[in-house]
Amino acid sequence: GIQVEQSPPDLILQEGANSTLRCNFSDSVNNLQWFHQNPWGQLINLFYIPSGTKQNGRLSATTVATERYSLLYISSSQTTDSGVYFCAVMNYGGATNKLIFGTGTLLAVQP
Amino acid sequence: ETGVTQTPRHLVMGMTNKKSLKCEQHLGHNAMYWYKQSAKKPLELMFVYSLEERVENNSVPSRFSPECPNSSHLFLHLHTLQPEDSALYLCASSQSQGGGYTFGSGTRLTVV
Numbered sequence: 001g002i003q004v005e006q007s008p009p010d011l012i013l014q015e016g017a018n019s020t021l022r023c024n025f026s027d028s029v030n031n032l033q034w035f036h037q038n039p040w041g042q043l044i045n046l047f048y049i050p051s052g053t054k055q056n057g058r059l060s061a062t063t064v065a066t067e068r069y070s071l072l073y074i075s076s077s078q079t080t081d082s083g084v085y086f087c088a089v090m091n092y093g094g095a096t097n098k099l100i101f102g103t104g105t106l107l108a109v110q111p
Numbered sequence: 112e113t114g115v116t117q118t119p120r121h122l123v124m125g126m127t128n129k130k131s132l133k134c135e136q137h138l139g140h141n142a143m144y145w146y147k148q149s150a151k152k153p154l155e156l157m158f159v160y161s162l163e164e165r166v167e168n169n170s171v172p173s174r175f176s177p178e179c180p181n182s183s184h185l186f187l188h189l190h191t192l193q194p195e196d197s198a199l200y201l202c203a204s205s206q207s208q209g210g211g212y213t214f215g216s217g218t219r220l221t222v223v
Contacts, residue, residue, distance in 0.1 A: 035214070041148075098159065099156065
């Protein structure tokens, strides 16, 4: 089945710093989503981005489907950005007909 | 609140108990999902319902029994669980199986 790799596995930032999280996947996808899981377990959908670039406030994401990767940018990080960031992919109607999650990037933003 | 509500938030049950987890979505979505999140493991898909019909059963033990009475409600019935079933159980919904997912806050289950 499709493999989803995220990097880095762990990241510590000072408040105000910028960061880039990466998601690589091993097969064609037509559905890619980025999620943030806060320390209480809540998973928040950040982006639905099978291709192209989107921005939402301090967060933006870019997916280059032909090269099988996606990037999540966090600018001017805040302590509330701490948690685990997951990338999840699917090839709906194709070989991978369910959303497959990566193992996540654990982000800690220090004041 | 994300529009997907899960109850209870926490549950402790013995191995001989029967309990149910509930999920309700207020987004008009027509697909719902149960995921299991254990420590140090990626999220695992358990069940998928699309238009109230189960379309995916990801080799889950029969001690987990899902029920989808309508497009807004999803249940996970639990009986004779094992300690290794302790985990965070997450419900999600989407407009279609190929769309963006919205997750609930989860039920943290402890089996003693």
